[in-house]
Amino acid sequence: xxxxxxxxxxxxxxxxxxxxxxxxxxxxxxxxxxxxxxxxxxxxxxxxxxxxxxxxxxxxxxxxxxxxxxxxxxxxxxxxxxxxxxxxxxxxxxxxxxxxxxxxxxxxxxxxxxxxxxxxxxxxxxxxxxxxxxxxxxxxxxxxxxxxxxxxxxxxxxxxxxxxxxxxxxxxxxxxxxxxxxxxxxxxxxxxxxxxxxxxxxxxxxxxxxxxxxxxxxxxxxxxxxxxxxxxxxxxxxxxxxxxx
Numbered sequence: 001x002x003x004x005x006x007x008x009x010x011x012x013x014x015x016x017x018x019x020x021x022x023x024x025x026x027x028x029x030x031x032x033x034x035x036x037x038x039x040x041x042x043x044x045x046x047x048x049x050x051x052x053x054x055x056x057x058x059x060x061x062x063x064x065x066x067x068x069x070x071x072x073x074x075x076x077x078x079x080x081x082x083x084x085x086x087x088x089x090x091x092x093x094x095x096x097x098x099x100x101x102x103x104x105x106x107x108x109x110x111x112x113x114x115x116x117x118x119x120x121x122x123x124x125x126x127x128x129x130x131x132x133x134x135x136x137x138x139x140x141x142x143x144x145x146x147x148x149x150x151x152x153x154x155x156x157x158x159x160x161x162x163x164x165x166x167x168x169x170x171x172x173x174x175x176x177x178x179x180x181x182x183x184x185x186x187x188x189x190x191x192x193x194x195x196x197x198x199x200x201x202x203x204x205x206x207x208x209x210x211x212x213x214x215x216x217x218x219x220x221x222x223x224x225x226x227x228x229x230x231x232x233x234x235x236x237x238x239x240x241x242x243x244x245x
Contacts, residue, residue, distance in 0.1 A: 023050040024142040027072040029061035029089065030054075030105075031081045035128065039076070042131060049138070058084030062092050065100055074101040074141045076134075079113045079125070080187040086113075087120040087244060088184065094121035094163050101141025101160055105134070112194065114152035116244060121163035125149050189223040190244050192216060197236045 026049055030036045036054050044051055052072045055061050058081050064070040075093070079086035086104045093100055104117040104125045117125040124137035124147035137147040144160035185193075188209075195205045206213045220232050229235035 023048055024074060024139065025050050025052045025072040026138060027052050027061060027064055027070075027075045028054045028077075029056070029058055029075065029081070029086075030078040031056045031058075032078070035078075035107075039128070043135075043138075046135060057081075058086070058089045061089055065093055065098060066096065071098070072100065074103060074138050076103050076105060076138060078128075079104050079106045079117060080108065080191060082186045082188065084184065085187040085190060086122075087116045087190075090117070090120040090122045099144070099160055101138075101144060103134070103137045103141050103147075110149055110151035112191075114149045114155035116190075116194075118149075118155040118157045121158070123147060123157055123160065125155075125157070185223055185226055185239070185244070186219075189219050189226075190239065192219050193223055193232075193236050193239055193244075196220075196232060197240065 026043065028036060028039055028043075028051065030039065033056060036056060040051055040054050043049055053064055053070060055064065058077070061075060061077065062084070065072070065075060075089070077086040077089050086106075090102045090104065093102060102120075102122040104113065104120075104122045105128050106113050106125065107128050110125055110127060114125050123141040123145065126134045126137050126147075128134075133147070140147050141160075146157035146159050148157055149155055192205060192209070195208070200208070202213050202216055205211075206216050209216070220235070223229075224232060224235045227235050227238050229238055
């Protein structure tokens with residue numbers, strides 16, 4: 001479900017474009033409604049910015065970006081969403097060669113997501129609490145320019161015109177396409193596999209995410225099944241090849 005800033009009348013979308021004329025247009029996607037409302041309230045005060053739409057769904061965000069009628073200049077997207085992760089949203093936009101600046105955001109450590117965001121074709125990864133950098137990154141992305149992440153200098157964010165040539169190939173096999181269109185990994189499943197890939201033990205992951213070891217195991221089993229992997233190690237290797245980790 002898309003959460004529009006005002007009424008749902010069809011004419012409203014045209015009115016939004018007229019009101020935002022001359023300003024940078026922005027779409028925001030975050031599955032936490034409180035965070036979404038707070039970000040919208042703060043960013044709406046910027047005189048050069050016009051929020052075109054907000055949504056709690058990565059899939060809705062993709063649909064909005066694919067339509068010329070609701071396509072923003074920049075999209076601000078949370079990396080860890082359950083339905084479609086920020087990296088998946090970004091990769092989809094890049095596969096369609098859309099000239100949209102993508103600024104990814106997270107409330108977790110920037111180092112945990114920097115490489116995944118950069119390899120997906122995003123222009124920046126910022127912390128949700130760093131409003132100064134957030135504002136700057138959105139403005140730069142509207143001009144097609146990247147903002148590098150100080151937390152991980154090995155992750156190189158590229159300008160919008162260069163994303164097509166720098167995007168790491170993904171989903172090339174038939175089985176990959178079937179997985180992409182059907183049983184996609186949730187953000188939590190990717191997050192847990194990433195933590196395992198960094199050498200953390202199950203107990204450490206459970207403590208870090210405030211989950212039980214049994215729940216961690218359930219997420220891993222789901223990920224292995226979705227990927228048609230042989231085991232957890234195989235699942236991690238498959239995700240690394242696809243640029244998800």
